[in-house]
Amino acid sequence: MAKTILHMLTPLAHMSPFDVNMAADAGFDVVATYTNVSLAEVAGLTQDAMFSRAPRDATRTGLFIAGKDAFLALDMLDAAAKSLLKPFEISLFADPAGSFTTAAAMLAVVEKTYAARFGKTLAGARIAIFGATGVVGTAAGVIGALEGAEVTFVGHDGIARVTRLAQEVKRRFGVEIGVADGATAQARGVVLAVNEIALCAAKAGVRVLDAAQIDAASELKIAADVNAVPPLGVEGVELHANGEPLGRHGAVGIGALAIGNVKYRTESGLFKQMTESGKPLKLDFRHAFALARTLA
Numbered sequence: 001m002a003k004t005i006l007h008m009l010t011p012l013a014h015m016s017p018f019d020v021n022m023a024a025d026a027g028f029d030v031v032a033t034y035t036n037v038s039l040a041e042v043a044g045l046t047q048d049a050m051f052s053r054a055p056r057d058a059t060r061t062g063l064f065i066a067g068k069d070a071f072l073a074l075d076m077l078d079a080a081a082k083s084l085l086k087p088f089e090i091s092l093f094a095d096p097a098g099s100f101t102t103a104a105a106m107l108a109v110v111e112k113t114y115a116a117r118f119g120k121t122l123a124g125a126r127i128a129i130f131g132a133t134g135v136v137g138t139a140a141g142v143i144g145a146l147e148g149a150e151v152t153f154v155g156h157d158g159i160a161r162v163t164r165l166a167q168e169v170k171r172r173f174g175v176e177i178g179v180a181d182g183a184t185a186q187a188r189g190v191v192l193a194v195n196e197i198a199l200c201a202a203k204a205g206v207r208v209l210d211a212a213q214i215d216a217a218s219e220l221k222i223a224a225d226v227n228a229v230p231p232l233g234v235e236g237v238e239l240h241a242n243g244e245p246l247g248r249h250g251a252v253g254i255g256a257l258a259i260g261n262v263k264y265r266t267e268s269g270l271f272k273q274m275t276e277s278g279k280p281l282k283l284d285f286r287h288a289f290a291l292a293r294t295l296a
């Protein structure tokens with residue numbers, strides 16, 4: 001049988017070693033990396049990978065899109081998909097900075113906990129996203145909004161950038177996302193007071209919410225954090241927390257390693273789908289969320 005080959009493209013100077021390891025461990029025989037790739041170069045590289053193999057081996061060829069920009073990765077994914085020609089169609093997967101699989105895992109664990117502890121679904125849930133301008137936060141917001149949640153992007157430097165981000169999300173996905181200022185501890189407290197779920201996707205090593213803010217948040221049901229580097233993003237939510245009590249109003253916490261466990265299996269699972277599928281796949285955060293829900 002022909003070898004499974006994964007071509008890994010990034011617009012950045014380096015391909016993520018994390019993703020290379022994940023792809024190899026998931027079963028790809030050959031992994032090749034391409035750096036500093038522009039959007040305009042994606043179609044040519046895709047066709048170069050595609051035409052060199054017999055049609056029967058097309059699905060044993062994969063293209064992975066990395067980087068640090070969710071929208072650019074989706075544009076690259078679309079450019080690759082548009083350049084495919086029957087019967088040579090190969091499989092495609094975008095997961096920039098691991099963000100799609102991380103956001104998917106975060107929402108899947110939160111969804112499971114929200115149902116089990118509070119009997120509620122994501123539809124209609126009020127979700128505040130801290131670190132919204134990062135790839136993980138943006139993807140988490142889009143997944144939540146597509147599930148019918150009332151999502152708010154919280155800006156750590158005011159509302160200007162998160163407003164532009166919400167407009168771009170509306171243009172691309174047709175969902176409304178609110179915005180709020182989170183530049184000061186007081187402003188973050190105001191946000192927490194009206195939200196049931198706080199998703200913390202801020203930069204590694206940055207504490208966003210402290211214990212006093214959590215204690216004051218009477219509406220809060222779940223605080224989830226993906227930052228695994230001390231100080232953790234939410235005071236009182238430890239790395240392995242998976243529904244542990246939090247604060248004075250019956251909330252629970254979900255920590256970075258509880259989410260990371262599902263993230264790891266989601267990314268690995270999507271790579272495995274690529275190596276095993278008889279049909280060409282085009283995988284993004286939606287497929288990541290669908291798989292993460294089965295793993296959470």
Ligand SMILES: NC(=O)c1ccc[n+]([C@@H]2O[C@H](COP(=O)([O-])OP(=O)(O)OC[C@H]3O[C@@H](n4cnc5c(N)ncnc54)[C@H](OP(=O)(O)O)[C@@H]3O)[C@@H](O)[C@H]2O)c1
Pocket residue numbers: 097098099102130131132133134135136137156201202203204205206208226227228256257259260261263
């Ligand atoms: N647990 C897991 O499995 C897993 C997997 C992948 C990533 N992660 C973690 O997920 C988090 C988000 O990843 P990412 O790639 O999206 O990170 P990122 O690019 O570093 O950005 C995260 C967000 O944090 C914001 N930020 C920067 N400095 C801040 C500050 N002083 N106060 C508050 N917010 C600040 C950024 O704003 P700007 O736009 O201004 O930069 C951005 O909105 C990181 O902690 C990362 O380590 C976890």
